[in-house]
Amino acid sequence: MTTFPNDFLDNFATSLLGSKPSYENPRHRDILNAFTVVQDLEQRLLTVLTAPPQPDMGGAEHWEACTDLLIERLVAGRELSLLLSTPCLSAAEEAAADAVWETFGIDTDEQCCQEPAEPAACLLDACSNVFAELGDPHAVASADLVDALRHLPGTAGNHWRYSDLTQARLAQLLAPHGMQTRDITLPDGRRRKSYSREALLIAIGVCTSC
Structure with a gap:
């Protein structure tokens, strides 16, 4: 059963409509999780950039924290881009692709x-x-x-x-x-x-x- 956006409401709707339960595609969940991470990092970066420096943190430490967050955000964005651009093949499609390679003797x-x-x-x-x-x-x-x-x-x-x-x-x-x-x-x-x-x-x- 899908767990997004609301497990209770999804179960209720399935029972009410008498439809078959829907199941998550793990790849779709990975994309959703990666997008959530990007949003969270952007919010954290915005908070750090706009918040006044803490009394116990020097200017260099403050900007180092900003830089680390920015790098983490760029890496997360790259991961999301790779997930979105990578084709998702079914088992049958993968078998068909392997068969094509075999015809070339590979x-x-x-x-x-x-x-x-x-x-x-x-x-x-x-x-x-x-x-x-x-x-x-x-x-x-x-x-x-x-x-x-x-x-x-x-x-x-x-x-x-x-x-x-x-x-x-x-x-x-x-x-x-x-x-x-x-x-x-x-x-x-x-x-x-x-x-x-x-x-x-x-x-x-x-x-x-x-």
């Missing part, structure tokens, strides 16, 4: 398992080590990943050292590798903005379908 599984053209970035290796230290869970919260990476020496990417990482900066560094946060329920029961292990493996170049 083995999609063989291509998938080839070694990556370039070595994985150091940041991806560092993220992989964090996952391994935590027992390779299916996902790690963005905040937890940042906390673990901050203890590392050296530069994470661009001009940021690992010790200076924030969630927004990590999102900017991982976005070019196709890694985006999702609302994921973690093994400890928390539901947080998290990075999935599958997305990390794909970014490194490891085949996850074999």
Whole structure:
């Protein structure tokens, strides 16, 4: 049963009209969630920009917070654009597409398992080590990943050292590798903005379908 916009009213309408219950398309839910995140970040950014600086926060810290929020908003907007522009194929359509490739003698599984053209970035290796230290869970919260990476020496990417990482900066560094946060329920029961292990493996170049 769909949970948007109102579960109770939807159930009532279905019973009243005697119609079949409607079910969510997970991809549509992802788009809706991404749009909600963009709206929330824009509101937070507007609030920070228009609010007077806090007494315990210097001007540099205030603008750094604004910059981090702006970067996070740009990353969220990019994620929403990708979701809106990516075609959604049904299982039958995907099978038909695979059949077309087979007519040209292309083995999609063989291509998938080839070694990556370039070595994985150091940041991806560092993220992989964090996952391994935590027992390779299916996902790690963005905040937890940042906390673990901050203890590392050296530069994470661009001009940021690992010790200076924030969630927004990590999102900017991982976005070019196709890694985006999702609302994921973690093994400890928390539901947080998290990075999935599958997305990390794909970014490194490891085949996850074999």
